[in-house]
Each structure stands twice: as C-alpha cells, then as structure tokens.
Amino acid sequence: MIVKTVVSQKVFLIGLLLCSLTGCEQSSRTANDVIVSADHKPVESAASKVGLSKPNGSLVEAPFAESPRDTKKSPNRLTTFPHFEDVAEQLGVSFTYANGATGKVLMVESTGGGAGWFDFDGDGLLDLYVCQGGDPATEERHNEPLDQLFRQIEPDRFVAVTEVAGVFERYYGQGVAIADFDDDGFDDVYITNVGPNTLMKNQGDGTFKDVSLEASVANPLWSSSAAWGDLDGDGDLDLYVCNYVDYDPYHPIPCGNHGKPGTCHPENMDAVPDECYFNQGDGTFLPEARTRGLFGPLNKALGVVIADMNNDGIPDVYVTNDTTPNFLFINQGSGHFVESAVQLGCAVSREGLPQASMGVALGDFDQNGWLDLYCTHFTQESNTLYKNLGPSGFQDVTGFVGLHAPTLKYLGFGTIMTDFNQDGHEDIFITNGHINDWRESGKLWQMEPQIFSYEGPRFVDCGPMAGDFFKKAVIGRGVARGDFDNDGDWDLAVVHQNTPTAILRNDSSRGNWLKLRFLCTTNRRGWGTRVRLQQGNRTLVQEMAGGTSYVSAHEAALIFGLGENSAPIHLEIRWPNGELETLDDVSTNQELVLRQLRKADLKN
C-alpha cells in the first residue's frame, strides 16, 4: 500500500522556454516558490462561457438518461469542431513508411509503422522519430532503409538528422515507445520490430547508441506496440512490449482466399506471449511478465496502455488483442498484477464477443473522473468505447453514444482521445486502412481517417468539417500526438503505409486551455502523473499514460481543454509515487512545467 502524502500547495511552475528539461530542473532549484508562467501568447478563446458537466459516481447509469451535458446544451456552448491541416511537406518532414509489399502479401506487411514525438536535443522544440519497414523478407538488413529522426531545428522547420544522430536502425520496424529509461534527462527510443527490438539510448549530445543487448530488451519476436511506465513503483520506468503472432517472414506460410494470396488471419496463427521488462536501475532490465502476473493465455497483442484504470493510485496495464479477449492487468501493488478484463467488463464487446482489437485510446469522455478506453477494430466489428463506471468496472457504451455504425466499414488502427478543439469535451481521432486489398470485392482498402466529437450524449462525426485530410483515403497505422508548434493544442503525426506520413497541424478554433509538463522526483517526465483539474463545478482528469494509440509515442505533456470558461483553475496533482500536491488560482491559456518537490525541499 502506497502512503499518499499531501505535500503542500506548493508546486513549482517553470517557464517552458527555459530550454531543456534538465536546465529547467536546475533553474527551479534556484527559484524556489517562484511561479513562472509560460511565455506563450494565450490563444484567443472562441467564446467566454462553457457548459459544464458533473462527475457521475453512480454505479449503474442509465445510458439514455439525460447527461449533465445535455442539460447544458445552451447557446453558450462552443460549437466549433476540430480542424487540421497536413503541413508535413512545408515542415520538411518527408517520410513514407514502406511496408515492402511485393505481392506476396506477407503478414508482417500489414501492421507497421509508428512515430513518436519527443524533444531529443532539449531545445524546447519537438522532434519526430519514425520507424521504417523495408523488405520484410530479407534477413540481410544492411541495404534496408533506416528509421528516420527529424529534428525541429527552428520553429516549424524539420531536418532529417538520422545518420548524424547515429540512428542506424534498419530492422523491419513496427513502432516506437519513448521515455527516459535511465533518467539522465534525455529521452530514449525503443523501437519495436519484426525481429529484434532496439533500445536507442539518447547520449545527450545529439546522438544515440544502440544499447538493446546491454539492457536485455532485444525482444526477438514480432512486436507491435510498447509502453513505458513505473509498474513496480520503484521510481524507474519499466517497459511493456506487445508481441503479436508467431510468423516467420523469411519462410512464410501461404495464406489467402480462393487461390489469391492474402494476409494470414491471426486466428490461424500461434500466439506469442507479451513481455514486460522491469528496469533494474542500472541500465539493464529483467523480463518478468510471467512472474508478475502480466501474462494471459494466447493473446495476440497490438496495443497497450499503462494507466491507473481503477483509481487506486498505481498503474495498471490494458492490452488490446487481435481476435482474442483484451487484458486488463490490475496492479496489486509492488508490481504484481491480476488479469481482470472480463470481470471488469473490458475484455469483450457488449455482445460478449472478443474483437480484433488494434489500437487503444484513453480519456475521460464522460468526465466522471475514471479513464475510459476506446479500442479500434476490424471492419464490420465497429470500434468499442468502454466507459469506466468506477469500482464496478467498464461498460461497452459504443452504441449508446452513437459510435457503432460510423466505424463499421472501417478497419481502425491508431487512435487518440483528447480535446483537440478545447471545447471542454473529448474528441476521438482514428486512422484507418485495410490489411488486404480487396477492392475487387468492392471493399475498402485505403480508408479516410475519422474524427468524432462528443456532443453529449452522443459523439458526432465531424470529419467532413475537419479539413481536407479527412477526405483522403490512406492506409493509416500509427498516430502520435505532440504540440510541435508549441501553441498549446495537440497536433498529430499520422503514419501511412506507402504514402507520406502526415503532420497535422491543429488549426481548430479553440476554447481556453492549460498545458502541463512535469518534472518528477522519480521518473523525470512524470509518466504516471495524474492531474485533477477543477474549474467551477467541472472536474477534468487526465493522466500521463504510457502507450495508447498504436505503435506510437506521444509528447510527455497534458493539455486540458476548458471551453469558454477562463476562470482560474484548481489543480490536484498525484505524482507517480503517490504524493499529492495541489495548486490554486492557476490561469488558463498557458503552458506550465510542474515540478515535484523533493522531501528535502519540503523540509526546508
């Protein structure tokens, strides 16, 4: 049992523009009790008032009962929808994930690739790592294309620095997970591959070093998503790696339909177990998934979230599995877990059916203070929204909130639940694309991405209003969120197979907002930190969750959308080690870095 200490109402707020986070930390030590607000121009709010909704704590809710938001549907409500523009080309991010398809339809061609946002050089500007595929059928990787690292050398200008940075990653890439595993102040990159995975240690001098073998995390299986989080509460970050199925692209088994090659169906493939690497604090890891209960039978994992799903203050692990029930590993404390997804109602659909789960989004769409899950699925299954009811677990409310029919014809992968236009309510972005080219049969292969906005009690499809990007059909896979232009809203990197990766600049007409970053006494970026924001009678909860989406990594930050309400905010921060801090009268429309006080600081 972790004892939670309410430290005080002192939280250090440090200007984001104090360059690197390492630098920020040093500055904060000399600036005790100084609150420095971010030097960003507040984005003009679209209006001045917003409808609020109350947390709902009842155990069994009537899905059709009038929600608090319904009652607040007033002319005051912000009525704009998210809007994006693909600016990859003008930013200089020229990258296409090549799945190496040659007509053999190897199963591995269907699942990559991903991207991750991070500030690898600590200059305050987000950079982008994208993994690359290549020829999946060749074991000789010397001539295969490299993953790419794009450095934002000045605002809105990216340059590929891959080789300069020593990133020689040529395996057949699937995804990216980013965190500062050795807590040296510089984010490191874990790349999942078909074959050995790679841990690229950021050496702090603008270069990376492959430490996979030393760290013992070179998982040799076909991995998909991965996530970082402090699962055993020892202060350093552990790594959960999703493994998919047992498939050898060098000696592939033939699959197909009516004599035509097709992607092997996962039901016909043997599962391979996931692995969880526990950080030993000395640069090495131990694979302990089984001994810690992070193991379920016959799973074919594609997505993962590390977050506190049951509000007990410690991180749990949710894993989306393809064609088999999803897992929810509930943390018992001390890093031991019990798989409880079925008992808690988030393993299978409302109909009791396992689905072909791919990506997973996390958010609190109903603002009840419990994190909900949104899983993307195969065509004709519809994606699934699991509403977190609290102690009694989850409920599949997909149909109730109008999300069933609109996703039936799509095959979803990467997905993000967040408030893109900062109207105070969650939106859901999904990138789609089939794994088989069945156009002859009249089926979609390339698919438009989708975006839904929660308009209480239902989500509405706002893709048609969200920009030209949503009119273009692609084979979408990974999606990562990051505020690359530092304007306080979430932009997106969307990886497509065989067509250029998109960088979606968020041009939404927005409400008020607050962006938070963290400096923790345990893991530096604050993975696992939960923030409860109170503004008037509305409470919003967000968490620095590990993983989410699909094979992608997000910027280590939280952004709250506040709609038309610009009143001061009360923040309650629960740090990864369970300590609580609160902060009053925080202004909106700014970006802050919150630093966790060390016990020694408190004594002083």
Added chain:
Amino acid sequence: MNASITRHDFEKPLPTNGLMGKSRRWWFLLLVTLIAAAPIGYATRQVMYNRAIAACEQQCQELKIEKNWSELAKVSESWSKIEPDAADPWLYRGEAAEEISDWKSLVQYLDRVPRSDTRAVPALLKKSIVEFEKLNRPFDGAKTCDQVLELNPQVTAAHKQTVFFYMMTLQRREALARIRRAIRLGRESPETYVFLVSASWLNPASLYHNNTIWLESDPESEIFEVARAMPIYYTSAKDDPKQAAAVEHIPTTEKLLEKYPHNPELLSFIISLSITNGDLERVQELVKAFPENLAEKDPRYWRARAWCEEALGDVDQAEKSLRRGFALDPYWWIIHFQLHDLLRRQQRLDEAAYFFKVYKLSKDLSIEITGLNNSPESLDEKKFCRELLVLAELIEDDEVIHTLKRRVATQ
C-alpha cells in the same frame, strides 16, 4: 303393422294338415343342412382365401426377387384389396411404388400399414423421410414423425428428425420442446445437445439451402421465407459485392419485416442490430411488435426488453427480464454475459461471478458449435458432452444432467 295380433292369437294351436307337416320337415332338413354346411363352406372359403393370400405373397416375393415392379404393384394391389388390414400388401405396394419412384403412392401405402403392426414404426419413419426429401412436404414429414413418437416414444430417429426440422425452420420454441422431450426420454442424438445449447441463436448457413427447397413446397410460407433469409442477413451477404447478386432475390430486412411485421426471427435480428447501434427508440418499437403469445416464451424478447429497461435506468426490472430469459433458455450465453455484466455493475460480485462462470462455459460451447461449420458430424461428442455436463450442473438442469451422465459414462 302387427297391431291386430293379440296374445290370444299366439296361444291358439296352429292348424295342422298333411301338406304342412311335409313342408316343415323339408324346411327343417334344409336348415340342418345349411347349418352343417356353413362351417364347411366357410372353411372352404377360408382355405380359398388363404390360398389366394399365400399365392399373392408367393407371387410378391417372387416378383420382388425378379424385380418385376409393375407386376408387383398389380399383385400387391390385388392383395391389398383382398386383405386391406394387413401390413404386407401395403409394404409390397410401397416397395413397388418406391422402385418406380412413385413417391405419392408410396407415402399413401406406408400410411396404410396398420398401427398395430410392428412394422408400422419403420414404415412411418420411411414415410417421413419421403415426405421430407422426395415429396418436399416437410410439415407432413414432421407430422409423421410425431405419429411415430405417439406409437413409440423411444424412436431416436424420429426425435432427431423433428428437432432438426424445427431448428432448420427456426421454430425455436417448438424445437426446444422437442429437444427437451428427447432428452427426457433418453432418446437424444448427439446433436440434440448442440441444438439445446444453440436453440436461441443458431442461424447456420444451411438454413438458406434447406428453406429454399422447402419454400418451393409452399411459396407463401412465412416460416420458410424468413428462415431462408436469416443466414443471408447474419452474414451481411447482401452487402458483400461478391455475394450480393446471388442473394438478390432475398428481400432486405426492412422489406421482409414489412411483409411479416410480427415475425420473431426478423424482430430479433433487427432488435439485435438496433441494440448494438444504441437505438433505444427502434428497439422499443420492435419489442412492442412481438406477438404477445410468442413474446412470453422467447428469451430474445426478454433480453431486448431488459436492454430497454436498463437504458431507461430501471435496472431492477432489467434484471428480472434477463432472469426470465435465463429461465426460458438457461443455455444462451448472451443472457449469461449480460446478467454477469449487469450484476457486476451493481457490485453484486458473487452473483456476477456465478454468471461469469456460466458464461465462460456456454460461450466456449457456442464457439465449438460455430466451428462445426454446418456439419454436426464433426462434433467431438465426448468433449462436448463433458463440457456441457459441467454447465448443466452449474445451472442445475437435472434433466440434462441425468441423461448426460448416462451418455458420458458410456463414452
């Protein structure tokens, strides 16, 4: 007419004369002769009759060996006229009719086999097969099977046939009643258990084939038309460009519902879609369209009702409805799952755990059934029965436990 005859008249002595006395003697002798000759005549006639029968039988046997079916038909016809209450002539007539593919006659002849004859049951069984297969008169076939079971409730084949027919026409309640009867009598075939577990949800692809044929026998039949369409709807074949042309003749669900607005199969299917889509208004509307007499006995109705009740916040009533559904079909996995789900959300964890356990077992069995892919023969009977026994014990279905234990013991 005799009003003038009095007692006095009877008491009067009859007039006597010589002529009358002679005549009387003749009459008496004739009478005695007749009395004496009657048995002889009868015996003679019987001998002749038996000879004729024996001759017929002999002839029939020979003609059968000779495969002279037209002659056999004639001789057996004559025989059946001589001896209409005997089984053999009808059986020979049937055999001759069968050999010349005269199916209509065959079923008539088989139906004439006296019920008291030990061969009535096989004859009727054969009749039912012909009615099902050759004559395409499935309802007659099912009725004949019921006649077999009236004669002898222990005939497994008749149980099997009726269960199959009612399942294949999606007359689920009738099927379930017959499944239960077969199990109660210990005359269940292995697939009876498959149908027991899937009585509320099975829509195999073979429905299309079977009901396409049966529909020819009665093109106006709602039962056949709906049953033919259901697998098309469940597999979304109409939306599949590869299959759409082949199933163009199947009306859309909405069109068919327009034609049969109270059909429980159609209602259940559209309700299921509407539930998934969260369309409360539509589900309420469809639930109301369930015919009252069918609704009471249909677990799908209770499931849909529970969904509406829960959606409107009446969780207690939703639980009651789900339990009604459970009582009607205790093997339907979706009811188990939803009861588990509802109870879990009410924090009634022990009860939720019970239904979760039941759900796991019923769901596993349903997966096995779905995997049979229209061929019940591929069922791993031993495994299936053992798993079902565990489930039956959990839901305390004594009838099934009893017969399954016997079956498992002999496996």
